[in-house]
Amino acid sequence: MRIEDLIINLCDDPFNPELNFNVAVKYEEMGQSASAVTFYLRTAEYGHDTHSHLAYSSLLRMAYCFDTQNDRQHTVINCWRQAILVDPYRPEAFFILSNYYERQSAWQEAYVWANMGLAQADETPLPIDVGYPGRFALYYEKAVSGWWLGRREESIEIFNRLLTQDIPEHYRQSITENLKRINPDASI
Amino acid sequence: MVQRAVAHGGKLAPIVFPHDLVALMNPSVFIDSDGDILVNVRATNYTLYHSENKQLFPSPWGPLSYLHPEKDQRLVTENYLVRMNKELEVTDYSKVEMLSLHTPIWEFVGLEDARLVQWAGVYYLIGVRRDTTTNGQGRMEYSTIALNKNKWEAKEVARKRIPTPGEDKSYCEKNWVPVLDRPYHFIKWTSPVEVVKSYPDTEGTEQVSLRQGIVPNKDQRGGSQLVRWGNCYISVSHEVDLFKNYLQQKDGIYRHRLCVWDDQLNLVGLSKPFSFLDANIEFAVGAVILGEDLLLSFSISDNCAFVLRTPKLVVEDLILEALDYAN
Numbered sequence: 001m002r003i004e005d006l007i008i009n010l011c012d013d014p015f016n017p018e019l020n021f022n023v024a025v026k027y028e029e030m031g032q033s034a035s036a037v038t039f040y041l042r043t044a045e046y047g048h049d050t051h052s053h054l055a056y057s058s059l060l061r062m063a064y065c066f067d068t069q070n071d072r073q074h075t076v077i078n079c080w081r082q083a084i085l086v087d088p089y090r091p092e093a094f095f096i097l098s099n100y101y102e103r104q105s106a107w108q109e110a111y112v113w114a115n116m117g118l119a120q121a122d123e124t125p126l127p128i129d130v131g132y133p134g135r136f137a138l139y140y141e142k143a144v145s146g147w148w149l150g151r152r153e154e155s156i157e158i159f160n161r162l163l164t165q166d167i168p169e170h171y172r173q174s175i176t177e178n179l180k181r182i183n184p185d186a187s188i
Numbered sequence: 189m190v191q192r193a194v195a196h197g198g199k200l201a202p203i204v205f206p207h208d209l210v211a212l213m214n215p216s217v218f219i220d221s222d223g224d225i226l227v228n229v230r231a232t233n234y235t236l237y238h239s240e241n242k243q244l245f246p247s248p249w250g251p252l253s254y255l256h257p258e259k260d261q262r263l264v265t266e267n268y269l270v271r272m273n274k275e276l277e278v279t280d281y282s283k284v285e286m287l288s289l290h291t292p293i294w295e296f297v298g299l300e301d302a303r304l305v306q307w308a309g310v311y312y313l314i315g316v317r318r319d320t321t322t323n324g325q326g327r328m329e330y331s332t333i334a335l336n337k338n339k340w341e342a343k344e345v346a347r348k349r350i351p352t353p354g355e356d357k358s359y360c361e362k363n364w365v366p367v368l369d370r371p372y373h374f375i376k377w378t379s380p381v382e383v384v385k386s387y388p389d390t391e392g393t394e395q396v397s398l399r400q401g402i403v404p405n406k407d408q409r410g411g412s413q414l415v416r417w418g419n420c421y422i423s424v425s426h427e428v429d430l431f432k433n434y435l436q437q438k439d440g441i442y443r444h445r446l447c448v449w450d451d452q453l454n455l456v457g458l459s460k461p462f463s464f465l466d467a468n469i470e471f472a473v474g475a476v477i478l479g480e481d482l483l484l485s486f487s488i489s490d491n492c493a494f495v496l497r498t499p500k501l502v503v504e505d506l507i508l509e510a511l512d513y514a515n
Contacts, residue, residue, distance in 0.1 A: 004202055008194055034492075035204075069440070071258050071259055073258060088464040
């Protein structure tokens with residue numbers, strides 16, 4: 001559906017979270033991150049009480065929008081944290097935070113957020129991709145950050161277990177490289 | 189307003205094109221002497237973050253924040269000149285290449301909220317610039333634009349900072365309303381109505397008239413250009429409720445009204461407040477007649493730009509409503 005049609009639909013029910021979400025997604029697809037933010041934020045504000053999956057997803061997509069604008073890191077992190085406030089029982093925001101801190105070499109934070117994510121059980125599908133590869137990715141973050149925190153044996157055990165699972169090839173390669181580095185004597 | 193216009197056969201056209209800033213906002217629509225539908229679109233380096241409803245998800249700096257780069261405090265504006273076809277689709281766009289006349293010395297950089305006009309065959313962007321003093325003093329400026337329609341390139345070729353009439357001591361002048369069929373004339377205030385005239389190539393600004401028209405119950409600030417509609421003029425103004433929450437963080441609600449003016453530019457009618465898309469922050473800075481209808485251009489939350497073809501019937505209903513205000 002074209003953006004103008006989606007907005008016309010919205011005119012009939014301007015505070016409807018689903019209609020706001022549809023407009024936001026379309027603007028994001030069109031590369032208009034600021035426009036998308038406006039409607040994702042409306043989705044979260046008007047959908048918090050009735051459409052928690054939409055509100056949660058919107059706050060995570062908002063973070064991606066701000067990330068594309070560069071140098072808005074406090075706002076990006078704020079969006080992730082607010083998503084957790086909407087639904088603290090989902091793993092996606094915890095994974096994103098863990099991954100972010102891993103890239104910053106902030107190992108304690110990465111380890112904590114990975115463990116928080118692994119403690120959450122709700123993995124019912126979201127209405128849009130929010131950049132969560134699956135539960136294995138939380139274990140991956142836990143193993144990577146844990147090694148830097150002195151949890152070598154735990155890391156090796158997690159990595160080896162992940163290699164027995166059906167995981168994306170780039171994760172498999174990364175795990176193999178990590179194991180060679182941290183446990184060079186072992187046969188993989 | 190959008191719902192009403194579309195229900196009566198109007199059309200909403202989002203203005204979207206690739207650009208190298210962050211947001212497209214505050215479009216000013218105009219039809220030139222060739223019959224081309226032109227829109228000046230303000231592009232900024234920031235995203236306006238505005239939480240509505242219960243404001244459960246404010247930014248780190250409050251429910252209403254200008255999210256510029258965190259290592260660059262400036263709020264930077266560029267302008268794009270856009271051409272639309274009769275179906276209100278964007279066919280051409282070009283960033284306006286501005287003259288480099290000074291180094292900006294305040295945080296609001298660039299020509300903001302420029303209205304597009306063509307007077308005596310010359311295109312002007314007329315907006316406010318606040319980057320020439322260390323305290324952000326704002327003055328309306330004429331930017332004379334050379335538009336190459338073959339290559340679709342727009343360049344500023346001259347600039348004039350417009351003084352206020354009299355001592356020119358005010359802090360910030362903005363949102364002066366150009367009167368499309370009276371070259372170089374502007375409505376500076378609505379209550380009382382102050383009409384001023386300033387030429388782009390001579391010094392000074394002259395106060396043409398200062399008369400009390402009908403008295404709005406809320407301060408009406410400049411919005412669209414003033415356009416001739418039958419035996420009157422019309423324009424869209426805006427009004428703002430600015431307030432702070434209990435944390436002293438700023439917030440605001442913007443609404444618009446249709447203004448009706450007589451031939452002497454007396455304010456004789458004012459519609460009830462309306463919104464375009466039920467957002468709390470909206471801003472209309474363009475109006476022009478297309479056929480029998482009125483094109484209005486506006487943005488919401490400083491982040492999305494639109495042109496709305498508003499059918500004659502809707503406009504005339506608003507005019508009648510506005511004229512009732514005085515009774």
